[in-house]
Amino acid sequence: MITIKDLHKSYKTGNNSLHVLKGINFNVSEGELVSIMGSSGSGKSTLLNILGMLDEADTGSYTLDGVAIKNLNEKIAARYRNKFLGFIFQSFNLINYKTALDNVALPLYYQGMKRGERMDKAKAYLEKVGLAQWMDHLPNQLSGGQKQRVAIARALASDPKVLLADEPTGALDTKTSYEVMDLIQQINDEGRTILIVTHEHDIAQMTKRIVNLKDGLIIDDTKVNQVRALQNV
């Protein structure tokens, strides 16, 4: 599903250049649930943002679902994001003046789906994350866990190939974190490819594979026996 080869990325701040990713090689197959671990500042988010086409690598190749991702302009990147990817952020990034339902329907709007159809579909996804009765609420009327569920429903709405989650439980307490992980596991069970950035070991143990990043390089990449989140709730 994802193939990256010799990916490099550095940030320029003033006269200094910070080499964040120093040659990442990495494959993800369909249906995997991968966690990317590493200490703070190790380049986890940078890697995920490049995978998400929110940012661009300096060098290296990236193939997503057989499509070479290169020479992207904003327009094509937007289309690819809409078609291939679903994002889940630590800070949820819901649009605060839109209801839960309208937030979930937004990617479908950008797919050009008619209003009636996209509302039906959005409702179905809210039901899937157990928030059907909250659909008319604004984000600030929801708890953190609920917000993240709405965000997950939104990420799923466009039926993407890959879900990318940057510290999805970073702003949640343990119990809520496990509930969210349970939802993510269920979605993965249905066959969806998911990448999670986290620095929490217990969360990483709930995925099927842990990739360890240090100083811009992958130092470890191992399959793990998945811990079901539901058992810990």
Next chain:
Amino acid sequence: MFDLERWQEIFETISKNKLRTFLTGLSVASGIFILVILLGIGEGMKNGIEREFQSDAANIIYVFPGVTSKEYKGLNPGRMIQMKNDDYQFTTTENKEALEYKSSVYRIWGGMVSFGKESGSYRVEGVYPDYQFLENSSMLLGRFINYKDVNESGKVVIIGNRVKNDLFKDAKSILGEYVEISGIKFKVVGVYTDPGGEREESRVFVPITTAQKVFGGGNDINYMSYTLQPEGTYEEALASANKFTKKVETYLKGKHTIAPDDNSAIRVNNMLENTKRFYDLMGMIKMFFWGVGICTIIAGIVGVSNIMLIIVKERTREIGVRKALGAEPISIIGMVLHESIFVTSFAGFTGLILGLVLLDVVGPMIQTDFIYNPTVNFNVALSTVFILIVAGAVAGFFPAYRAAKIKPIVALRDE
């Protein structure tokens, strides 16, 4: 523009961001509103002054005496000049060919006019038949003074419409009735109206000969008024008017022993010259109001641009989210522009309509000589609304374009 989905999205955004929408709208609506009111007042001032001018013939020339300011041939300054019948006789015979209408006027001060129980104090003027045309008056009832009245010193009176309303209320017969002027009976033979309005209509006219005899005027007259034969162009008319007044002035100064350079003893009011000054003044007033109006519009444009800038800044993160979810740059620009154009148009038309309604309602209630019937050229107002909409769009475009260019990762980091 006709993308229904986009309209829905815009309406949703607008209805959920009422304050922001209100603020944008307010600056636009108030800009247009102020402009409409300003233009209305400008037009009203023009109408008001124009009406003042229409109260008399457009080319009327008044000659009236004053007080000498210079010593001349042993005569002290401060001498009051009294014009006489022969002054009028001489100037009119001398310039017979050039004159169209002419009349001297003998005015009776504090004339009490009464009919039955009703009475009031009105200006009483002894005049010649031509005075009707000099004053731009027209008859509502009966006739004006004629030469027979003047020759026979007839005790007839022409009353203004205001006088008629005051004294006769809703009496049926007016012509042929007798009113008393300072105790002397005069027969009403006409009622006139004057474009100068109530002020000009609260006068009564009697034959000048009668006035001089009955009210002890002797040969005295208060002033003389003339119009000259029409000329082809304004310049020609002004030139012959100036020639005429020069002649009259020189004659009167000679006759009354006034220093040739004494400007206060004989005064000449030449309406043609005033008209020129009036149009110059009107041009300046108009330019002033346009200047202020354009400044208002510029302020409106700056206001809209600022608000657009703030809105886009405020929405940076939202724009990042939208982009992450698949919004193309063009759709971001479209969204911002669509919203700003919609809000500015709506607010612009609201301001326009409010301004027009206010002028329509308050305009007729304004009771001053300086403002009359303030209206606005609808097309002008409409074009300013469009200018503002276009300006709003242009002003909205640049921040929208920049926002659309921001990398989503940068936009998402925005707090």
